[in-house]
Amino acid sequence: MKRRDYLRTVGVGVTGVAAAGCLQVEDTGDGDATTSTTEAGTATQSETTTNTTSADTGPLRVATYDSFFGDDGTAGQWLKDAWEADHDTAVEFSAPSNGVNEFIERKRGGASIDADLFVGINTGELVRVDEALDGTALFDELAGEIDGSDAIKDDLRIDPRNRALPYDTGYISLVYDSTTVDNPETFEALASDEYEGTLLAQNAQSSDPGRAFLLWTIHEYGPENYLDYWERLVENDVRVLDDWRPSYDAFLNGERPMVVSYSTDQVYYNDEDQLPRHQVGFLNDQGYANPEAVARFADADNPDLAAEFVEFMLTDAAQRNIAVNNVQFPATTTAELPEEYAQYAYEPPEPVTFTYEELAGNVDAWTEAWARQVATN
Incomplete structure (x- = not known):
């Protein structure tokens, strides 16, 4: 199912995902690591500016x-x-x-x-x-x-x-239900007791937004300290799912009030009754460009x-x-x-964001270290 059609479907009703307890890294077999969470009207084909015919x-x-x-x-x-x-x-x-x-x-x-x-x-x-x-x-x-x-x-x-x-x-951000939680606003607040058991994230080894969120935390805390920050998130009962789709399902089901997603979320969810449940939160006034x-x-x-x-x-x-x-x-x-x-x-x-030069020689090691730590909790 394509992402836009999926969102039309889940807007009516979604299939339940197992209730969260301690940290879970769940493989759903979805395999969809692409990005798009919302929908807007499409410009027509007649707007194209190409009027040439290729000889190939x-x-x-x-x-x-x-x-x-x-x-x-x-x-x-x-x-x-x-x-x-x-x-x-x-x-x-x-x-x-x-x-x-x-x-x-x-x-x-x-x-x-x-x-x-x-x-x-x-x-x-x-x-x-x-x-x-x-x-x-x-x-x-x-x-x-x-x-x-x-x-x-x-x-x-x-x-x-x-x-x-x-x-x-796209810009990775938090999407949160403001009828249940406030915007944490900072990385430090997100790891505090106030937000225990509220966050849904994705596996950095199998998901584009999951990897981008991991890199965002490394950008904030540095290669020396990001695992310490993730240990605090683990202790705060972060729930890590395999990819964006199952994590967003769980968010829409009300299983958790906050999910790592995209800052364009409201383009799709902008009805009066939906807006409070689809607020965009930028931690430390940042968003990770991907x-x-x-x-x-x-x-x-x-x-x-x-x-x-x-x-x-x-x-x-x-x-x-x-x-x-x-x-x-x-x-x-x-x-x-x-x-x-x-x-x-x-x-x-x-x-x-991280540049090519900053990721070269580092990104695989960072991700593997994260996986070892998350998988052992």
Whole structure:
């Protein structure tokens, strides 16, 4: 089930999740580590700015995560329809079950890549690619040949080698039920007795928001002290589920009044009776920026066509529609968003994130140390 359809369903009623006791790291088998929690109206295909016809025959093969494409109302389906309306080339999406790791293994084994672009890579995954392949190029440089890449927000750029270009970003925050709890406002308050047994989080090894929240705590407390902070959260009965979907289910069921989620939550939940139960909380006035990027495979069969498609993704019309359908924020400075965003989507006063250089050589060790500590409690 796609994320937007899922939210329509759970707005009516959700299936129960086991009641929380002590710390639990629960594997639901969901495997969906993609991001989007809300919904807004979608701009029409006629807003696209591309009016050229590609001479390439393709098809253009795009690997991504499964909720990015496939149904009406997804960013990938909008991109496919809009692109194919103005080009002779078809777009074929695929969703490898192991994400970018599948292409790491193919490259190691000398197997064919069978894709031109990868859509949905984040900073930590790019670090993993480079460390795993140790100089062997999985992706090649894009930025120098992409019109519109200069409009990408500087603080969202994830790749010092200009292979992966951001196309949207979300901000990790708390979402809380203000009829039950107050906004903790700080990391220290979140670990205090007042918030014992209130927080739902996600597994940093299997979930994008879970990993981003972990990195946020490392950014706040440093590599030397973040495990001490997590020990306090464990003692405060934090509940860790496998991914965003089961944790959000538990939140909607009222099992806990607070969940690690996204600051665009109210774009979907903004009715008068829903707003109090979907408040956005930025700890220490911060939110963790988690950009998603597109990269071209070094072995792409259609490298020029792939570059043209990336240019298309960075047009104002595409940026608007990607943001709306993923319920994230655009990566560029020029895209305009629907009115709902001005009222209900929040950017933190101080966005924080780790750069590629800061994560290189560290992110896997940090995550593994976190997993050992959480799993033993």
